[in-house]
Structures are given as C-alpha cells and as structure tokens.
Amino acid sequence: MLTDLKNIDIKGLSGIYDPESRDSFISFYLNTKSLDNKFVEKRKKGCKYVLKGNRELYENFEKTMQKIEEYLDKNRVEKQQKGLVIFASDIHNFFRAYKLGLPLKNLLIVDTSPYIRPIARLIDEYETFGLVLLDSHRAKIYIVSSHKVKYKKKKAKDIMNRHKKGGMSQARFQRLRKGAINHFLKDISDGIEKLFSEENITKIVIAGPGNAKTMLKNILPNNIKFKIVDIINADFDESENIIVSKSEEIILKDEKEISEKNVSRLKDEILKDGLAVYGLKETRDAVRNGQIELLLISKDYKIRGWICEKCQSVDTGAKKKCPYCGSKTSQVDVIEELIEFAERSDTKIEFVENNPVLNELGGVGGILRFK
Ligand SMILES: [Zn+2]
Numbered sequence: 001m002l003t004d005l006k007n008i009d010i011k012g013l014s015g016i017y018d019p020e021s022r023d024s025f026i027s028f029y030l031n032t033k034s035l036d037n038k039f040v041e042k043r044k045k046g047c048k049y050v051l052k053g054n055r056e057l058y059e060n061f062e063k064t065m066q067k068i069e070e071y072l073d074k075n076r077v078e079k080q081q082k083g084l085v086i087f088a089s090d091i092h093n094f095f096r097a098y099k100l101g102l103p104l105k106n107l108l109i110v111d112t113s114p115y116i117r118p119i120a121r122l123i124d125e126y127e128t129f130g131l132v133l134l135d136s137h138r139a140k141i142y143i144v145s146s147h148k149v150k151y152k153k154k155k156a157k158d159i160m161n162r163h164k165k166g167g168m169s170q171a172r173f174q175r176l177r178k179g180a181i182n183h184f185l186k187d188i189s190d191g192i193e194k195l196f197s198e199e200n201i202t203k204i205v206i207a208g209p210g211n212a213k214t215m216l217k218n219i220l221p222n223n224i225k226f227k228i229v230d231i232i233n234a235d236f237d238e239s240e241n242i243i244v245s246k247s248e249e250i251i252l253k254d255e256k257e258i259s260e261k262n263v264s265r266l267k268d269e270i271l272k273d274g275l276a277v278y279g280l281k282e283t284r285d286a287v288r289n290g291q292i293e294l295l296l297i298s299k300d301y302k303i304r305g306w307i308c309e310k311c312q313s314v315d316t317g318a319k320k321k322c323p324y325c326g327s328k329t330s331q332v333d334v335i336e337e338l339i340e341f342a343e344r345s346d347t348k349i350e351f352v353e354n355n356p357v358l359n360e361l362g363g364v365g366g367i368l369r370f371k
Contacts, residue, residue, distance in 0.1 A: 014343035
C-alpha cells in the first residue's frame with residue numbers, strides 16, 4: 001500500500017534523535033521509478049569509509065543497512081509507486097518505511113536524527129485538493145492526495161435532452177430543463193460542501209465543458225467558492241489521469257504563487273519593522289520560542305553547522321564540543337534542524353524557490369504570531 005503524505009507522522013519523526021549526538025540514524029530516499037543500482041553501493045562505501053574509526057557506529061551502520069536491504073528484497077515496487085523512504089537505526093531499534101506515489105531524489109544520509117526535509121517539502125508542495133468535473137447532468141468528484149485519487153464519486157441525473165419532444169411549447173420545455181439542471185447543480189453543490197469541509201480541502205479545481213461549471217460556481221456557498229483555484233475547460237469523458245495531472249499542475253502553480261506572496265508579506269513586515277524575523281539566528285530563536293506562524297525557507301538552501309542533541313543547541317560553524325553543556329556535537333545542516341524544530345511545534349513551513357530576496361535575507365525567515 002502506498003502511503004499518503006498526510007499519514008506520515010512528521011511531527012513524531014521530528015522529535016526522534018540520538019541524545020548522545022551519535023550519527024546513528026540512516027535516512028534513505030530512493031527513486032523507485034528509475035532505479036540507480038550503483039547509488040546504494042556508492043553511498044555505502046563512502047559512509048563506511050568515514051565511520052571506520054568508530055566501531056559502534058560502523059557496526060550500527062552495517063546492521064541498519066542490512067535491514068534496509070532485507071526490506072528492499074522482500075518488498076516489490078508497487079505499480080503506482082515512485083519513491084521509497086526509510087528511516088532506520090539498529091541501535092535504537094527503529095525502522096519506518098513509506099512507499100510513495102511521488103518521485104524522489106536518491107539520498108542516503110547518516111545523521112543524529114531522521115532527515116525529514118524532503119518529506120516536509122513534498123507536504124508543502126503536494127497539497128490535497130478537490131476536483132469537480134461536470135457537465136449539465138453528470139459530475140465526478142475527486143479528492144487528490146499525494147499524486148493519487150483518494151476519493152471518487154460519480155453523480156448523474158436524467159435530465160431531458162436538449163431538444164424538445166412532443167407537444168410542449170419551446171418556452172415551457174426550456175424552463176423545465178433549466179429547472180432540472182439547477183436542481184442537479186444544487187445537489188452537487190451540497191455534496192461538495194459537505195465532503196470538502198469534512199476532508200479539510202482548501203483548494204478546488206472545477207472542470208468541464210460548456211457553462212455548467214460557471215453555473216455551479218455561482219451557486220456554491222462563499223466558504224467553498226473562495227477555495228476555487230481555477231475553472232478549466234475539459235471534456236467530461238477525459239481520462240482520469242489527464243484531468244488529474246492537469247489539475248495538479250494548476251495546484252502546483254498556485255502553491256508557487258502563494259510562496260511568492262508570502263515572501264512579499266515577509267518583506268512588508270520587515271520594512272515596517274513588524275511581525276517578521278530573518279536570518280538564521282533570529283529565525284532559529286523564534287522557531288524555538290514558538291513565535292512563528294509561517295517559516296519561509298529557500299528550497300535548496302543549506303548551512304553547515306553543528307547540533308548538540310543533549311541540550312538541543314544548534315549553530316553555524318564548527319564546534320566539536322557544545323559550548324553550553326560540554327557534550328559532543330555532530331555536524332549538521334542547520335536548515336534541517338530548523339525544519340525539525342518547526343515540525344515539533346506544528347509550525348507551517350513554506351519552501352520558496354529561487355527567491356533572490358529571501359536568499360539575501362539569509363535563506364530563512366519567518367512571519368511571526370507575536371513579538
Ligand atoms: Zn549542549
């Protein structure tokens with residue numbers, strides 16, 4: 001079974017770490033769509049070479065990799081699967097695997113905690129959305145989550161044909177037909193409102209031929225109407241794959257626009273000396289104080305630094321021992337640690353692509369709840 005991103009306990013994962021700052025967790029991301037057979041061997045070799053000096057960690061790495069490889073042998077790649085994610089540590093007796101319907105970049109990372117950044121990014125990008133495909137008497141309602149259709153419902157109503165029959169006057173026929181269509185659309189509207197509210201859908205695409213889609217929009221209640229991202233022309237009998245991927249593109253584009261808007265919001269707040277922080281240290285402190293409403297991160301930004309898992313201190317640069325408690329530290333990407341802190345406190349994260357302003361502000365920033 002493929003895992004829905006929604007069901008990955010990212011908060012739980014973000015709270016798992018080696019209290020002695022040992023690099024004892026392996027995070028394994030595999031693109032199962034185009035398998036690179038050399039990838040695992042190459043990464044294994046590199047990591048083992050580095051860990052050779054530490055017997056405990058070397059053994060942990062070997063045993064953990066063995067478990068991962070056993071899993072790979074036992075579990076076939078599923079039909080719709082595109083990626084596999086495993087977090088494992090033999091020392092901690094920890095093993096979690098997720099089969100995803102989303103493509104992933106190959107990664108094998110040895111760290112003091114599960115490396116969750118790629119998952120956090122996917123969660124930000126692939127929002128669950130609602131799709132309604134309709135014409136004047138038929139409708140298909142979908143919920144699309146993590147690249148796959150999670151829910152599908154078809155509705156149809158016998159509505160008199162466009163051309164009148166019998167002795168009815170043209171005007172009367174048209175009136176009756178219009179009434180029947182409105183009745184049908186009202187029924188769809190009620191169904192959508194109930195379903196999309198229950199499922200916490202925040203984005204909706206409406207598709208179909210002709211003007212039924214605009215008529216539907218006009219009768220939708222406002223709380224649903226403002227969730228519509230786009231209304232597009234489509235053939236009612238369009239294949240599911242095509243209409244779903246078209247809608248996904250629309251949702252992805254919308255997500256990018258929202259990212260840009262949030263950077264503008266951040267800029268405005270900075271100019272007014274309002275509710276904003278930027279730069280690594282200020283942002284880190286605000287995340288840890290639970291002050292951040294929205295954490296903005298440049299997509300591929302990484303900052304070399306260290307973490308002391310014992311007292312949870314994080315900073316840039318290199319330190320062998322923690323300046324606060326004297327414990328051993330581990331080298332980390334500080335941005336990843338920031339993401340983990342944010343996930344632990346349910347802070348929403350927005351990954352921003354190639355935004356020069358955010359990059360100049362230090363690659364990270366946050367819009368604050370309070371100051
Ligand atoms: Zn410390």
